[in-house]
Amino acid sequence: MIVAIIDGYTDEPAGLGVPPYLGIYPRYAYGAIKKAKKDASIFYLTIDDLRFVFEGERGIKTKNKTPNVSKAKRILEKSDLIIYIGGLHTPGKYLSAVPSQVEEVAKFIKNAKGIKILGGPAFMGSAHGGGEVISSKELKLAEQIFDYIAYGDLEAFLYDFLAKKEVNPFRFRNYEELRDYALLGAEVVKQFPDYPDFVIVEIETQRGCPKAMGIGGCSFCTEPVRYKKVEDRPIKDIIAEVKLLYELGVKHFRIGRQSCIFSYMAKPNERVPIPNAEALEKLFRGIREVAPNLKTLHVDNANPAVIANYPEESIRIAKALVKYGTPGNIVAFGMESADPKVIRKNNLNATPDEVYKAVKILNDVGAKRGYNGMPWLLPGINVIFGLPGETKESFEITFQFLKKILDDGLLVRRINIRQVVVFPGTPLWHIMDKVKTEKHKKFIAHYKYKIRHEIDYPMLKRLVPVGTILRDVRAEVYDNGLTYGRQIGSYPLIVGIPKQIELNRFYDVLIVGHGFRSITGIPIPVNINKESSKVLSYLPGVGKKRVVRILAKRPFKNKEEFLKLFEAKEREILKDIISLEMQ
Numbered sequence: 259m260i261v262a263i264i265d266g267y268t269d270e271p272a273g274l275g276v277p278p279y280l281g282i283y284p285r286y287a288y289g290a291i292k293k294a295k296k297d298a299s300i301f302y303l304t305i306d307d308l309r310f311v312f313e314g315e316r317g318i319k320t321k322n323k324t325p326n327v328s329k330a331k332r333i334l335e336k337s338d339l340i341i342y343i344g345g346l347h348t349p350g351k352y353l354s355a356v357p358s359q360v361e362e363v364a365k366f367i368k369n370a371k372g373i374k375i376l377g378g379p380a381f382m383g384s385a386h387g388g389g390e391v392i393s394s395k396e397l398k399l400a401e402q403i404f405d406y407i408a409y410g411d412l413e414a415f416l417y418d419f420l421a422k423k424e425v426n427p428f429r430f431r432n433y434e435e436l437r438d439y440a441l442l443g444a445e446v447v448k449q450f451p452d453y454p455d456f457v458i459v460e461i462e463t464q465r466g467c468p469k470a471m472g473i474g475g476c477s478f479c480t481e482p483v484r485y486k487k488v489e490d491r492p493i494k495d496i497i498a499e500v501k502l503l504y505e506l507g508v509k510h511f512r513i514g515r516q517s518c519i520f521s522y523m524a525k526p527n528e529r530v531p532i533p534n535a536e537a538l539e540k541l542f543r544g545i546r547e548v549a550p551n552l553k554t555l556h557v558d559n560a561n562p563a564v565i566a567n568y569p570e571e572s573i574r575i576a577k578a579l580v581k582y583g584t585p586g587n588i589v590a591f592g593m594e595s596a597d598p599k600v601i602r603k604n605n606l607n608a609t610p611d612e613v614y615k616a617v618k619i620l621n622d623v624g625a626k627r628g629y630n631g632m633p634w635l636l637p638g639i640n641v642i643f644g645l646p647g648e649t650k651e652s653f654e655i656t657f658q659f660l661k662k663i664l665d666d667g668l669l670v671r672r673i674n675i676r677q678v679v680v681f682p683g684t685p686l687w688h689i690m691d692k693v694k695t696e697k698h699k700k701f702i703a704h705y706k707y708k709i710r711h712e713i714d715y716p717m718l719k720r721l722v723p724v725g726t727i728l729r730d731v732r733a734e735v736y737d738n739g740l741t742y743g744r745q746i747g748s749y750p751l752i753v754g755i756p757k758q759i760e761l762n763r764f765y766d767v768l769i770v771g772h773g774f775r776s777i778t779g780i781p782i783p784v785n786i787n788k789e790s791s792k793v794l795s796y797l798p799g800v801g802k803k804r805v806v807r808i809l810a811k812r813p814f815k816n817k818e819e820f821l822k823l824f825e826a827k828e829r830e831i832l833k834d835i836i837s838l839e840m841q
Contacts, residue, residue: 259298261291262337262372263446266305266344266358270379271481272467272559273515274460275343277304277355278452278746281460282515283343283378283412286436289443290413291339294420301333302449305344305358308334308366337372342404343412345379347480347681349387350674353742353752354735359384360396364403375419376404377412382480388677389644389695413439433491440495444502454507456732456762458554458746461500462515463522463541464490468531469561469607474685476594477604478642481517483683490523493541501548510746511545514558519589520575521564530567535574542582553730555583556748562591562616562637563608569619576623580635585628588671588749589620590638595645595652596659603647605685610659613639621668630745631728633721636671638749641709643702644678644695646686653698653705660713669721672749672775673714675706710774718751718772725798725831726769728753728779733761743767752776757793768835770796783837786820787813797835799828814838 265284268275275281284302291298307330334340346357360380367374380400383392400407407427408415414431417439418424431439440462450457466488467481475482500511516522522538524531545555557579565572579587595601596610608616617637624635641656663670677695680686686693695702722728731753733743741759744750753767754776771778780796786808795805807823814820817838821829 259295259339260333260337260372261298261300261339261341262303262333263287263300264303264305264308264340264342264363264367266342266363266378266380267355268343268345268378268380269350269357270345270347271479272465272517273462274512274558276352276357277450278456278510279458279460279512280447280450280452282462285443285446285459286411286413286439287341287343287377287416287443288446289439289441290416291420292442293438294417300446301329301337302446303330303333304355304451305363306355306451308363312366334367334370334372337370339375340367340370340372341375341377341412341416342367343378343380344376344384345382346384346386347379347382347679348676349385349679350676353744357384359386360400360403364399368403373406374404375406375408375412375415376400377408377415379480379484381407381409382483382681382683385679388679391680391690391693392682430485433489433495436491437495437498440499441502444499444506447503447506447508454509456510456746457508458510458512459503459508460515461496461511461513462491463496463513463519464488464516467517468521468524468526469518469529469563471526472528472531474605476592476606477646477685478678478680480681480684483681488526493537493544496541497544497548500545504549504552509549509552510554511549511552512554512556512558512748513542513545514556514748517559518561518564519557520560520572524564530561530563533564533568533571533575535571535578538575539578542578546582553584554586554746556587557583558588558590558748560589560591560616561607562593562613565616565619566608566612569615572616572619573623576620576635580624583635584747585630585634586632586745586747586750587624587635588638588747589635590640590672590674590749591616592640594640594642595648596656597648597652599649600645600647600652604645614659614663617663617668617670625669630730631722631726632745632747632751633669633671636669636721638672638674639670640674640676642676642678643705644693644698646689646692646694648694648698650698650701653701657705657708657713660709664713664717670717671721673709673717675709677702714774715772718774718777722751722769722772722777724769724771727782727835728767728769730764731767731779732764733759736761753779755779755781756796757790770798782835784835785837785839787839798831799824 410430466485470482523534731743741755765781767779
């Protein structure tokens with residue numbers, strides 16, 4: 259049997275699978291097939307492989323070509339089974355890969371002869387961008403193109419279909435069943451385009467929303483729609499999967515497939531579960547024991563109300579994330595709005611006071627700068643515009659809350675601003691007329707601009723001041739003569755480099771400027787005898803005027819000759835970031 263798994267990339271409230279992140283769905287699907295059909299030949303393809311094959315350079319969305327493109331068409335023609343995995347529920351901006359929609363993949367596979375199966379969150383539809391109400395158009399197209407749609411767990415469907423000849427699109431698996439799928443599916447990472455040096459693997463710890471089990475989920479969220487109960491994955495199973503992936507060469511891990519990492523194995527409570535610090539310490543300690551030389555160990559989501567209401571346990575958890583994790587770790591807080599009326603109307607996670615307290619706790623524990631140039635552990639804040647109950651005043655209330663965090667000297671790694679997307683089955687689906695995205699379009703644009711200029715910009719300057727050195731920045735894409743790169747992690751900063759450098763290499767980068775959501779940096783050491791005047795002008799204390807003097811005096815015979823052009827303070831900064839190579 260020949261099987262093609264097409265990864266259309268997934269992004270949902272509690273999981274990410276957009277390169278360089280390898281999500282859970284392709285791995286579990288691969289493992290289920292392997293368990294059911296040991297002799298199956300399984301090929302992992304990305305949507306970019308298909309874009310390149312069928313549309314060439316014109317169609318490919320990613321800047322990096324992948325190794326399977328020459329085989330993709332032949333694989334599709336010969337495949338007995340074609341599995342498409344997709345679903346974009348929390349749309350954002352992506353650096354080097356763009357998630358697919360059903361209507362796009364339909365063009366590529368409609369004439370293929372194999373049995374076609376749709377899996378992942380795409381069965382609920384996908385968002386092209388913020389401010390949408392998901393229509394039935396994509397879902398109807400999916401029903402026409404695919405022979406089967408897995409509304410439950412894709413891996414459970416695949417195993418039943420192949421091993422038992424049974425068809426149950428609505429079946430969910432438990433964690434005992436998942437154990438084999440996760441381990442057998444780990445080897446698919448070897449077919450991932452960014453393997454081995456640049457792939458970061460998403461690891462599942464929990465499914466379902468603990469808060470939703472007590473007082474219901476947030477009005478817009480698809481997580482409690484899909485999963486009606488909370489299940490915690492056993493620690494030993496998580497560690498076993500990490501161990502196997504590590505042995506396969508993976509060095510970057512994101513413990514991200516959960517709605518709240520601080521709620522892992524927590525004790526249920528009506529509104530806010532009681533954190534289990536001992537379990538999380540055991541989990542992260544165990545990961546480090548089986549993957550001692552990993553390079554990235556980060557997390558993702560957390561409910562700030564959990565941290566604020568149980569500070570003692572949460573501080574202990576945060577300290578474990580610092581002790582066993584790696585710098586640049588970000589805990590994304592689902593605040594969404596600081597307006598009490600919007601919070602009540604949409605059953606949001608936390609009050610402004612709780613969010614502020616949680617931000618303060620993470621700053622106290624994790625704001626110290628680590629060895630890669632980034633603080634060890636910081637919060638991120640998610641904001642959603644367009645929710646029911648929102649008024650003109652709501653925007654200003656949220657802005658003033660964010661400004662208070664800035665004015666109080668606290669650090670937030672990122673403020674993610676989205677417009678609400680309405681999905682079938684969510685509470686918003688039943689009150690679509692109250693969604694304010696279109697009505698408040700001008701206010702949304704104004705406050706997004708205001709937050710980016712008045713909050714993000716000064717926050718970035720505080721987070722990574724000029725002169726900061728970020729270690730291990732991967733050069734990822736070219737655009738208009740620039741190179742864009744980022745460290746590998748949960749929410750890494752995008753660094754714009756003012757020249758083209760070799761891609762898919764790690765560089766140490768000196769930060770020389772700031773944008774609203776990204777920064778400018780230059781790779782170091784800087785060769786003062788060969789570097790362009792443009793790059794030299796970015797060096798601390800140089801500027802355009804001094805560049806002329808530098809160019810006139812080149813080549814310099816030694817560092818001391820170059821450093822004589824500068825004052826003592828500038829010399830101290832420059833001496834360790836320059837090199838000298840005779841022309």
